[in-house]
Amino acid sequence: MTISLTVNGVAYQIDDSRADDKLVDFLHEDLNLTGTKFCCGIGVCRACTVQVSKPPNPATTPMISCSTALGILDGSVVSTIESVAQDGVLDEVQQAFLDNFSFQCGYCTPGFVMASRMFLDDLRAQPVPADQLEDAMMAAIGSHICRCTGYVRYFEALRPLAEAANTGQEGQR
Known part of the structure; x- marks a missing residue:
């Protein structure tokens, strides 16, 4: 079994043995997306906020990546700070x-x-x-x-x- 996840427009298949891994760790360690910051580790400071939607619902919601397990994100679309500026132009x-x-x-x-x-x-x-x-x-x-x-x-x-x-x-x- 796998966890399907799209991050900044790229689809990933993650072995479900990693279902308890935190999203921020996956972003940093697997994808080298280090713009999302790890700070408090318990979801209080919100430095690690990313944008998440789960099709077919296009609505986005802020997600605290330091305390969000990959397993609950199956089928989700995640956008990180790296996706914001386009072609070197700030949002x-x-x-x-x-x-x-x-x-x-x-x-x-x-x-x-x-x-x-x-x-x-x-x-x-x-x-x-x-x-x-x-x-x-x-x-x-x-x-x-x-x-x-x-x-x-x-x-x-x-x-x-x-x-x-x-x-x-x-x-x-």
Whole structure:
């Protein structure tokens, strides 16, 4: 038996004897995708957040890769931070974080980027009332831990993107 998994567009078959292996270990050790960071190891800090969907449902969800066993990901599609920039061009979230000096050491940044991208996708699909946008941002990235205390700058960088996504005004900034 095998576990079928797609990571950043590439399909993998993993022997089911590895069902208890953690996703972050598979990403680092087998695929040499080290952008997803291992920090607390118990799913609290969220530095290891990746994007996961399980067809036929196209909806994506943030997944904590340090405490997620490969066995529960059978049939899933995983996107990591390595899939975000295209042809050397930063994604809008990455660029906003860079422009706003959101991070210091950058260790937590991949988790913030992945969660923020999913948040913006969700806003585009289902906008929230303007007076609930701050709460929605808090729900999306508020539980991520930044040991350098860059929280305010992450929120400041994300806010204009969230406002544009929430109102369909993207590209008119």
